[in-house]
Amino acid sequence: MAPTPRPAPPRNPAELAPLAGASGVLLGAARHSASRTFALFLFSTASAAAAVALPAALGHTLDLLLEDAAGVQRAVVLCAVLVAAEVLFDALEALAGGAISARSTAWLRRCGADHLLSLAPHRAADRFTPGDLVTRLTGNAAEAGTAPTTAAIGLASLLVPVGGLVCLALIDVWLAVVFLAGIPLLALLLRAFARGSSDSISQYQRVQADIAGRLLEALGGARTVAAAGTAERELARVLAPLSELGAQGRRMWQVYGRASVGSGILVPLLTTAVLAVGGVRLVSGSLSVGDLLAASRYAALAAGLGAVVGQLNSLLRSRAAARRLGEVLTLPAVRHGTRPLPADGPGRVELLSVSVSRGGAPVLRGVDLVVPEGMTMAVVGRSGSGKSTLAAVAGRLADPDSGLVLLDGVPLTEADPSELRREVGYAFERPVLFGETVGAAIGFGPYTPTVGEIGAAARAAGADTFVQLLPGGYATPLADAPLSGGELQRLGLARAFAHAGRLLILDDATSSLDSVTELHVGRALVRDVRKGTRLLIAHRVSSAARADLVAWVEDGRVRRVGPHERLWEEPDYRAVFAATGQDTEGS
Numbered sequence: 001m002a003p004t005p006r007p008a009p010p011r012n013p014a015e016l017a018p019l020a021g022a023s024g025v026l027l028g029a030a031r032h033s034a035s036r037t038f039a040l041f042l043f044s045t046a047s048a049a050a051a052v053a054l055p056a057a058l059g060h061t062l063d064l065l066l067e068d069a070a071g072v073q074r075a076v077v078l079c080a081v082l083v084a085a086e087v088l089f090d091a092l093e094a095l096a097g098g099a100i101s102a103r104s105t106a107w108l109r110r111c112g113a114d115h116l117l118s119l120a121p122h123r124a125a126d127r128f129t130p131g132d133l134v135t136r137l138t139g140n141a142a143e144a145g146t147a148p149t150t151a152a153i154g155l156a157s158l159l160v161p162v163g164g165l166v167c168l169a170l171i172d173v174w175l176a177v178v179f180l181a182g183i184p185l186l187a188l189l190l191r192a193f194a195r196g197s198s199d200s201i202s203q204y205q206r207v208q209a210d211i212a213g214r215l216l217e218a219l220g221g222a223r224t225v226a227a228a229g230t231a232e233r234e235l236a237r238v239l240a241p242l243s244e245l246g247a248q249g250r251r252m253w254q255v256y257g258r259a260s261v262g263s264g265i266l267v268p269l270l271t272t273a274v275l276a277v278g279g280v281r282l283v284s285g286s287l288s289v290g291d292l293l294a295a296s297r298y299a300a301l302a303a304g305l306g307a308v309v310g311q312l313n314s315l316l317r318s319r320a321a322a323r324r325l326g327e328v329l330t331l332p333a334v335r336h337g338t339r340p341l342p343a344d345g346p347g348r349v350e351l352l353s354v355s356v357s358r359g360g361a362p363v364l365r366g367v368d369l370v371v372p373e374g375m376t377m378a379v380v381g382r383s384g385s386g387k388s389t390l391a392a393v394a395g396r397l398a399d400p401d402s403g404l405v406l407l408d409g410v411p412l413t414e415a416d417p418s419e420l421r422r423e424v425g426y427a428f429e430r431p432v433l434f435g436e437t438v439g440a441a442i443g444f445g446p447y448t449p450t451v452g453e454i455g456a457a458a459r460a461a462g463a464d465t466f467v468q469l470l471p472g473g474y475a476t477p478l479a480d481a482p483l484s485g486g487e488l489q490r491l492g493l494a495r496a497f498a499h500a501g502r503l504l505i506l507d508d509a510t511s512s513l514d515s516v517t518e519l520h521v522g523r524a525l526v527r528d529v530r531k532g533t534r535l536l537i538a539h540r541v542s543s544a545a546r547a548d549l550v551a552w553v554e555d556g557r558v559r560r561v562g563p564h565e566r567l568w569e570e571p572d573y574r575a576v577f578a579a580t581g582q583d584t585e586g587s
Helices: 021-032 036-066 072-118 130-145 147-157 159-171 172-180 184-219 223-230 231-239 242-283 290-328 387-394 417-423 438-445 451-460 464-468 487-499 517-527 541-546 571-579
Strands: 350-359 359-369 377-382 403-407 426-428 503-507 535-536 549-554 557-562
Touching: 021 036, 021 072, 021 130, 021 147, 021 290, 036 072, 036 147, 036 159, 036 290, 072 130, 072 147, 072 290, 072 487, 130 147, 130 290, 147 159, 147 290, 159 172, 172 290, 184 223, 184 231, 184 242, 184 290, 184 350, 184 359, 184 451, 223 231, 350 387, 359 387, 359 451, 377 387, 377 571, 387 503, 387 549, 417 426, 426 487, 438 451, 438 487, 438 571, 451 464, 451 487, 451 517, 464 487, 487 503, 487 517, 503 517, 517 541
Parallel strands: 377 535, 377 549, 426 503, 503 535
Antiparallel strands: 350 359, 350 403, 549 557
């Protein structure tokens, strides 16, 4: 039965391209929820309009009551409607704001995770620690995701103080003049807050990421820490940046506190000054009692400009978080081609003058190697000779710094990535399993194999026996399956066998198997797995002996290629296996 292609995960490189820096990330999140954000802005604007209209309605109602004039009932109804409208639109604002923040956060996390997973051939993300990356894709993405909501609400909320000031001027221009006298001081206060807060927030988030990275390292090596009895020392190392985190946190809140205290002093003074002038104007007959009531409310609304400090603080946090997330999203994307592989290609692999460096040190040096179609080639060499790197570039899990890798005559950089992943299978020394169940973990890949294909692959990998002993067999939840190192490796082999294409690369994928199981897997690879080309990273003499050809790698170069029996005549070749502790008696 032909495998059913699995839909590729949603990824649009053009969607990520504009996300350059903090502004690009925030604009991208806003565009993603543009219609919803506009609806939120309308809700906030309607709430602001009701808030601005209410003082005038209250003042007019009071004047009608004092004058015992007609129309009081209609005025009271209007006030009630305005109050109800403000409550309703505030509720809609809260509901829409939460949904937009969640949606934007999810989109940013998806973009970040998808972009990271696409960077493997270039290793561009290696400059970030795993803990730092987790922090950027979780906490920083969540803070950046609130920006559309904060911006929409913040922009609409400006209508309240501006509307209050305009209405104050319409009631009496002198009241507006008194209030405007304090605006320059308030503007200076906000400017100082923005400058001081931005840096402290960035430093705070940086230290948070440092602690997360140290914690992730400690958790990954928890057994080693426990065995060494160094838990207290490791805890001290993880928490060492806490003092700096506390200092940055205090600095951040000091800046916010100074701004809040300043606005808390300035705003009441302005409101009091407006009321004092309003009282004088009332005595002179220029204002009515209702006008004074409305003026007091509008002065309070106009003074709400100080509340912008809170919105500004949220935007600054979002911008600092977006800057950190943008550093990940702007890592150079891997370029893929669209060229199809030849139909029913034999699986011929060619490495032409391939060189790879890591950290400035050469790993592969001008390697020229041909893996003939349909053959099994074992790659042997001492530890650090470049075997795993050769396996990675052969299937484009890494790109060479120079040179060319071809599969059936097609450069891997030009090949269609979805087709390449279907035709090149991998099994690793330390496989990581994905899926809800054991069966799903074997079927995990570019397409979903049938139940029969999953069982056949498990039998070929020597995994079916222990899987059948699990409580639910292949339906056993992966989290409930206690697996030894060898069993884990056999499931990794089964996954590779279930998706075997024209090229299968086993990167030391049998190192944890006993000799009998390793022999069974080697035979099944010939009899029971789809025919194709095999590239094996081998440490055992038996693995090399069963291969059609052996590529002997030394110091990043291919020293010799030939049958194992011929190479075995050379003492230096035999010494490779002696160095790994393998029995060299009899090939």
